[in-house]
Amino acid sequence: MLTGKQKRFLRAEAHHLTPIFQVGKGGVNEQMLRQISEALEVRELIKVRILDNCEEEKHDVAEALAKGTRAELVQLIGLTVVLYKESKNNKKIVLPKVEKK
Structure with a gap:
């Protein structure tokens, strides 16, 4: 589970990315x-674009993508979904540490 600080960091990192996948009329599939x-x-960290012709609700699509890929849903802004999943072999992103009180 990501903290608010980590999500803010990932949103900033994702800002310059372009969507590399599109969810269209067929919705989410295997x-x-x-x-x-x-x-x-x-x-x-990737962006996925939900097309206007997608028949499912955008929140449902975002949840299905996150659950199906076991990734964290960082952001759903407009029709763009930002997903994060820590890589096992290609770790590049270092998240801010969680501060203990």
């Missing part, structure tokens, strides 16, 4: 989830 999982392993 093949898409597999490809997104592979991309997350390589990049750790």
Whole structure:
């Protein structure tokens, strides 16, 4: 689970990214989830665009993407979903540490 500080950090990191996947009329499917999982392993942080012709609710699509890829939903802004999953082999992003009180 990400803290607010970590989510802010990831949103800033994702700002310059362009979406590399699109969810369209067919919605979320197994093949898409597999490809997104592979991309997350390589990049750790990605954007996914929900197209206007997608018949599902955008919040449902974002939740399905996060749950199906076991990733953290960083942000849903407009029709753009930002996902983060720590890579096992290609760790690049260092999250801010959680401060203990």
